Amino acid sequence: xxxxxxxxxxPVYLYGVVRAGGTLAFDEAGVGGRPLExxxxxxxxxxxxxxxxxxxxxxxxxxxxxxxxxxxxxFEQATVAPCPFGTVIGSREQVEWDFLGPRRDELQTLxxxxxxxxxMNVKAEYDEQTVLADLVADxxxxxxxxxxxxxxxxxxxxxxxRLGELxxxxxxxxxxxxxxxxxxxxxxxxxxxxxxxxxxxxxLVFKGSFLVAREALAEFDRALEALAAGRAPQLRFEATGPLxxxxxxxxxxxxxxxx
Amino acid sequence: xxxxxxxxxxNYLQRxxxxxxxAEVLDVILDKGLVIDAYVRVSVIGIEVLTxxxxxxxxxxxxxxxxxxxxxxxxxxxxxxxGIEELRGGGKKQETKGAIEGAKDALxxxxxxxxxxx
Numbered sequence: 001x002x003x004x005x006x007x008x009x010x011p012v013y014l015y016g017v018v019r020a021g022g023t024l025a026f027d028e029a030g031v032g033g034r035p036l037e038x039x040x041x042x043x044x045x046x047x048x049x050x051x052x053x054x055x056x057x058x059x060x061x062x063x064x065x066x067x068x069x070x071x072x073x074x075f076e077q078a079t080v081a082p083c084p085f086g087t088v089i090g091s092r093e094q095v096e097w098d099f100l101g102p103r104r105d106e107l108q109t110l111x112x113x114x115x116x117x118x119x120m121n122v123k124a125e126y127d128e129q130t131v132l133a134d135l136v137a138d139x140x141x142x143x144x145x146x147x148x149x150x151x152x153x154x155x156x157x158x159x160x161x162r163l164g165e166l167x168x169x170x171x172x173x174x175x176x177x178x179x180x181x182x183x184x185x186x187x188x189x190x191x192x193x194x195x196x197x198x199x200x201x202x203x204l205v206f207k208g209s210f211l212v213a214r215e216a217l218a219e220f221d222r223a224l225e226a227l228a229a230g231r232a233p234q235l236r237f238e239a240t241g242p243l244x245x246x247x248x249x250x251x252x253x254x255x256x257x258x259x
Numbered sequence: 260x261x262x263x264x265x266x267x268x269x270n271y272l273q274r275x276x277x278x279x280x281x282a283e284v285l286d287v288i289l290d291k292g293l294v295i296d297a298y299v300r301v302s303v304i305g306i307e308v309l310t311x312x313x314x315x316x317x318x319x320x321x322x323x324x325x326x327x328x329x330x331x332x333x334x335x336x337x338x339x340x341x342g343i344e345e346l347r348g349g350g351k352k353q354e355t356k357g358a359i360e361g362a363k364d365a366l367x368x369x370x371x372x373x374x375x376x377x
């Protein structure tokens with residue numbers, strides 16, 4: 001057999017890691033329309049599908065949905081440590097020997113930690129009209145600038161920027177305290193929390209993910225409801241979940257701190 | 260599950276079991292999760308372009324001008340009452356989302372030229 005008869009390895013797309021030995025129903029196609037399967041190694045298993053090796057492959061909107069849907073389907077059936085979108089490994093052999101093998105113990109520990117938990121995503125934003133009205137009423141400088149820009153209209157380009165900048169900075173000052181309160185209240189009802197910094201100029205106050213034990217979901221929900229009710233009408237909350245624990249599937253050493 | 264099924268009637272707390280819009284889906288699945296050592300991973304052009312574009316930041320000046328416009332539009336007498344609701348139509352949220360969705364559309368199939376020029 002000559003060397004050029006050896007087929008080039010088939011790259012695989014990874015959805016996440018589960019414990020080996022379970023039976024999972026993969027009834028929907030994954031990224032690129034390919035079927036899902038398991039690559040098992042010594043107690044752990046990666047959920048993968050063939051990744052289209054041809055150079056013309058381009059990510060489609062449907063692939064993003066297929067990734068999330070696949071991870072959600074796995075999550076319905078097993079404890080899963082999900083991978084980020086776009087994780088591709090050169091071959092099944094590499095999945096086994098370069099990933100599952102060397103990381104086996106860490107993956108086991110991670111799966112133990114995630115077992116029985118879900119992720120809740122929470123976002124809080126200022127209600128624009130309410131918070132702006134409040135700032136105008138509260139701050140004489142904003143009130144004065146507003147009178148001028150109202151009179152001048154779009155001709156007041158620099159005044160408009162100055163006014164907007166002032167509003168953004170006042171919002172930023174309020175935001176910090178509000179975000180800290182939200183995180184503290186919800187983290188108290190969760191096993192772990194991660195938050196993302198809110199951008200400087202927008203209405204976003206808080207964006208974060210919480211790892212919640214299934215049996216504590218009702219408690220988390222009550223805390224969220226009370227928090228949101230207490231902050232209305234200035235803030236509007238959005239909660240998404242229960243999701244697979246994507247934001248908590250990390251092998252980094254600092255993650256051990258939440259044990 | 261309790262959280263998903265509880266009412267979404269209040270206007271201060273919206274609940275959804277799963278993200279639906281593209282921006283929300285990206286938010287959940289990009290940059291989060293089990294990161295595999297770089298030497299094992301394969302680079303995939305389309306995916307990398309996508310993750311870069313997902314971080315589109317709306318320029319601050321635009322944000323400032325939008326705030327100014329919104330505050331100029333405010334009728335203070337009206338905002339003391341329930342009249343706020345009717346001002347809410349073309350709010351900031353929709354515009355921002357629109358911009359992000361638009362950027363994503365450029366990445367959907369058949370946009371090879373755009374990807375090459377990046």
